[in-house]
Amino acid sequence: MSYQTFAQVYDAIMDDSLYEKWLSFVKQQVATKDQKILELACGTGALAVTLKQAGFDVTGLDLSENMLTLANERAINAGVKLPLIEGDMLDLSEIGTYDVVTCFSDSICYMPDEAAVGKVFNEVANLLPAEGQFLFDVHSVYQMDEVFPGYMYNDASQEISFLWQSYEGEVPHSIEHDLTFFVYDEELDSYERFDECHKERTYPLEQYLQLLKQAGFSQVKVSGEFGTQEVTDQTTRWFFTCSKK
Incomplete structure (x- = not known):
C-alpha cells in the first residue's frame, strides 16, 4: 500500500473531531506550553500537528517508519516543525527526558498483555522528571464487553469504501476489529481491496x-469523556492524568 493510499485509509476511520477533544484535554492538564511533550504512538501525526499548532513543544514517536513518513509530510504541509522519533514505547531508554508524555487513541490497548502495559508505564516513569505528567486513555471494560461486540460500521465515497466489524476476542476484555477497505486506483480504473x-x-x-x-506514579486521576465527566459504570473510555513525586 502506497503512503498516499495508507493516508486515505487511516484518515477514513478516524473521527477528525477527536483531535480537538484530545487537545482540549491536554490544555486542561498541562499548565504551561513550554513543557516538552512526547506523544507516544503518534501515527500519521494528526494530533501532534494539532498540538504544535496550538503552541505546544511536541515530539512524536511511533514504531512505524511509514507512519512517521506521513507524519512528516503532514507537518510540512501544515507549516510546522515536528521532531519525530522511530521507536518502541516498550523501550524509551535512549530518547532523553520530557516533562509530559501522552498516549491517546487507546494505543495502550494494543499491548499484548498486562506485562507489556506495565513495561510501558515503567518506561514512561523512567524518562519523566519529578512532577512530570503522563496523560493517556484506554477503552473501559464496559466498552470492550458491552459496546464493541457485534459493532458494525460501513462508509463509502468515490475514492474509498470500508467495512468495519468488531468481534469478542479470545481473552477477557478484548476485541478484534476486522477492517476491509476498497480504494480507487485511477491508473487501473478499479478498486483495490485491503484487509486488516x-x-x-x-x-x-x-x-x-x-x-x-x-511504576512510581503516586498521583493518579481518572475521568471520562476527555476529562469532562466523572467515571461511571457506562463510561466508554478512561482518561488518566498521572504524576510522580
Whole structure:
C-alpha cells in the first residue's frame, strides 16, 4: 500500500473531531506550553500537528517508519516543525527526558498483555522528571464487553469504501476489529481491496491503577469523556492524568 493510499485509509476511520477533544484535554492538564511533550504512538501525526499548532513543544514517536513518513509530510504541509522519533514505547531508554508524555487513541490497548502495559508505564516513569505528567486513555471494560461486540460500521465515497466489524476476542476484555477497505486506483480504473485485523485488550480500572503505582506514579486521576465527566459504570473510555513525586 502506497503512503498516499495508507493516508486515505487511516484518515477514513478516524473521527477528525477527536483531535480537538484530545487537545482540549491536554490544555486542561498541562499548565504551561513550554513543557516538552512526547506523544507516544503518534501515527500519521494528526494530533501532534494539532498540538504544535496550538503552541505546544511536541515530539512524536511511533514504531512505524511509514507512519512517521506521513507524519512528516503532514507537518510540512501544515507549516510546522515536528521532531519525530522511530521507536518502541516498550523501550524509551535512549530518547532523553520530557516533562509530559501522552498516549491517546487507546494505543495502550494494543499491548499484548498486562506485562507489556506495565513495561510501558515503567518506561514512561523512567524518562519523566519529578512532577512530570503522563496523560493517556484506554477503552473501559464496559466498552470492550458491552459496546464493541457485534459493532458494525460501513462508509463509502468515490475514492474509498470500508467495512468495519468488531468481534469478542479470545481473552477477557478484548476485541478484534476486522477492517476491509476498497480504494480507487485511477491508473487501473478499479478498486483495490485491503484487509486488516486490529486486536485490542483492556483491564479493570483497579489493574491499571496498580500497574501505575508499581511504576512510581503516586498521583493518579481518572475521568471520562476527555476529562469532562466523572467515571461511571457506562463510561466508554478512561482518561488518566498521572504524576510522580
